[in-house]
Amino acid sequence: MIELDDVSYSYGGGELLSNISLDLPSGSFHFLTGPSGAGKTTFLKLCYGALLATRGRVSAFGSDLRDMGRDDIARLRRQVGVVHQDCEFLDHLPVEENVALPLTVSGRDRGTEAANLSELLSWVGLSGQARSLPPELSGGERQRAALARAVIMSPEMVIADEPTGNIDWEMSLRLLKLLVELNRMGKTILIATHDLNLIRAAKQQVSARVLRIKDRSLQLAGADL
Amino acid sequence: MNVIGDGLAIVRGDAQADRVVPPTGHTAWLTTFTAGAMAFLAVFALALSLATGRLAERWSNELARTATVRISAPAGQEAAQVQAAERVLEQTPGVAETRLLDVEEQRALLEPWFGPDLPVEALPIPRMIEVIEDRQGYDAEGLRLRLAAEAPGAVLDDHTRWRRPLVSAAWRLRILGWLSILLIAGAVGAMITLAASAALAANAQVIRVLRLVGARDVYIARAFVRRFTLRALTGAAVGTVIGMAAIALLPRASEEGGFLTGLGFHGWHWLLPLVIPVLAGLVAFAATRQAALRSLRELM
Numbered sequence: 001m002i003e004l005d006d007v008s009y010s011y012g013g014g015e016l017l018s019n020i021s022l023d024l025p026s027g028s029f030h031f032l033t034g035p036s037g038a039g040k041t042t043f044l045k046l047c048y049g050a051l052l053a054t055r056g057r058v059s060a061f062g063s064d065l066r067d068m069g070r071d072d073i074a075r076l077r078r079q080v081g082v083v084h085q086d087c088e089f090l091d092h093l094p095v096e097e098n099v100a101l102p103l104t105v106s107g108r109d110r111g112t113e114a115a116n117l118s119e120l121l122s123w124v125g126l127s128g129q130a131r132s133l134p135p136e137l138s139g140g141e142r143q144r145a146a147l148a149r150a151v152i153m154s155p156e157m158v159i160a161d162e163p164t165g166n167i168d169w170e171m172s173l174r175l176l177k178l179l180v181e182l183n184r185m186g187k188t189i190l191i192a193t194h195d196l197n198l199i200r201a202a203k204q205q206v207s208a209r210v211l212r213i214k215d216r217s218l219q220l221a222g223a224d225l
Numbered sequence: 226m227n228v229i230g231d232g233l234a235i236v237r238g239d240a241q242a243d244r245v246v247p248p249t250g251h252t253a254w255l256t257t258f259t260a261g262a263m264a265f266l267a268v269f270a271l272a273l274s275l276a277t278g279r280l281a282e283r284w285s286n287e288l289a290r291t292a293t294v295r296i297s298a299p300a301g302q303e304a305a306q307v308q309a310a311e312r313v314l315e316q317t318p319g320v321a322e323t324r325l326l327d328v329e330e331q332r333a334l335l336e337p338w339f340g341p342d343l344p345v346e347a348l349p350i351p352r353m354i355e356v357i358e359d360r361q362g363y364d365a366e367g368l369r370l371r372l373a374a375e376a377p378g379a380v381l382d383d384h385t386r387w388r389r390p391l392v393s394a395a396w397r398l399r400i401l402g403w404l405s406i407l408l409i410a411g412a413v414g415a416m417i418t419l420a421a422s423a424a425l426a427a428n429a430q431v432i433r434v435l436r437l438v439g440a441r442d443v444y445i446a447r448a449f450v451r452r453f454t455l456r457a458l459t460g461a462a463v464g465t466v467i468g469m470a471a472i473a474l475l476p477r478a479s480e481e482g483g484f485l486t487g488l489g490f491h492g493w494h495w496l497l498p499l500v501i502p503v504l505a506g507l508v509a510f511a512a513t514r515q516a517a518l519r520s521l522r523e524l525m
């Protein structure tokens with residue numbers, strides 16, 4: 001689904017990531033860990049085309065990201081649901097419209113998906129906040145809204161950057177359950193997280209691989225996790 | 226293709242797409258107001274162009290018609306002097322055609338004053354030669370001197386000649402009018418470009434979010450384009466209506482009242498200013514679309 005071939009990235013100074021090769025097959029479940037500032041967010045951005053590798057080749061769904069036009073990247077974003085670390089919303093629109101935004105911009109009629117939408121909102125525990133504006137939400141509520149927005153298009157793949165950074169353990173487990181469910185439906189999952197407990201909990205439910213960024217390169221973490 | 230799609234999107238409207246860009250409050254009024262003020266000015270520039278055009282046309286028609294050579298000589302010499310004058314005219318560069326008015330025509334000219342029974346033949350009425358000049362025109366002073374030498378009874382009457390500089394001034398005013406309209410369109414385009422660029426810069430987060438959820442550039446651009454086009458269209462429509470009303474209310478003097486009172490629209494020309502809002506809308510559409518797609522390309 002996503003392949004990295006000898007990929008390096010630098011923001012202009014020294015290299016942040018060097019010579020990384022990785023294959024994220026369809027239907028796989030991956031965690032990405034590493035110390036703060038190691039480049040987890042950067043790595044995820046390389047995967048969904050928000051950044052272009054300075055060296056090497058990244059391909060998604062079989063096409064090289066370097067060859068993709070802007071519209072192709074936009075299409076890729078609809079096939080890959082992304083939860084940002086700093087969840088950004090359209091602050092002037094209520095939560096439910098923000099969650100439905102991927103439907104809106106792809107020209108789908110939100111009316112026919114209304115049932116889907118309220119189900120999704122109640123699943124992430126935001127039914128009561130559907131008409132609230134994003135700035136009125138707590139950090140955890142924002143992350144749940146962002147996850148709901150990432151999955152509303154039933155994307156082939158979900159990439160989440162610290163999706164449980166601001167939420168309590170119980171809610172973390174509920175989010176994990178949703179992600180595991182998506183994975184069981186055949187979706188590919190990639191999650192960057194510091195939360196080792198979350199990784200342990202996930203490993204009891206699915207066969208997840210754990211990648212760690214260390215010294216600019218990617219390692220497969222051992223069974224100690 | 227995309228341009229047509231965007232154009233149709235504006236006509237069709239897309240409530241959902243409109244909502245993704247936050248309302249911009251008071252700066253929106255600035256765009257509408259400027260478009261209105263520019264349209265108001267454009268109405269006057271258009272009226273000026275049309276009025277000076279009419280004036281120039283009327284005056285140059287009169288110019289082409291009215292030069293005459295009048296010959297008054299004692300009865301015995303008249304025919305000779307007419308011949309001499311015609312010869313001189315024939316040899317004068319810049320004279321395209323001459324025509325000796327016959328007695329019947331002269332009678333017709335005098336009839337309004339003296340009635341139909343005037344015995345023209347018996348009266349010492351001067352003979353008249355109509356002179357039609359070509360594009361370059363002739364040297365009036367030179368012609369006058371030659372006529373004095375060869376046909377002393379002939380007088381060149383070119384009293385409309387003084388209008389020639391006025392006619393060329395009128396043509397120039399007309400060009401200035403059209404130039405003003407072009408400049409106004411350019412200013413509207415520049416103003417809308419600035420406003421749209423500012424709006425795009427102020428909405429960087431909106432653009433990031435839309436990108437993240439897979440919105441294509443044209444979709445994002447469209448939301449801005451539609452907004453600015455409609456504002457310019459509305460403002461220009463109001464400005465045009467006020468401008469037309471102001472012109473309709475100008476005091477109207479006689480047709481010969483001159484240039485200032487002639488400032489106005491005649492007949493179907495009243496439809497012309499209605500093009501101004503459409504033009505403003507087109508300019509705004511092109512300017513915003515250009516600005517949006519450019520800054521979206523820069524904003525990776």
Ligand SMILES: Nc1ncnc2c1ncn2[C@@H]1O[C@H](COP(=O)(O)OP(=O)(O)OP(=O)(O)O)[C@@H](O)[C@H]1O
Binds near residue numbers: 011037040042
């Ligand atoms: N746009 C940028 N320009 C320059 N440097 C950047 C940029 N974005 C990130 N960096 C730098 O790259 C490094 C890695 O950043 P990144 O956000 O990928 O880390 P991370 O592993 O996600 O950290 P965290 O766990 O704190 O989220 C950091 O040192 C950061 O300062």
Ligand SMILES: [Mg+2]
Binds near residue numbers: 040042085
């Ligand atoms: Mg990060």
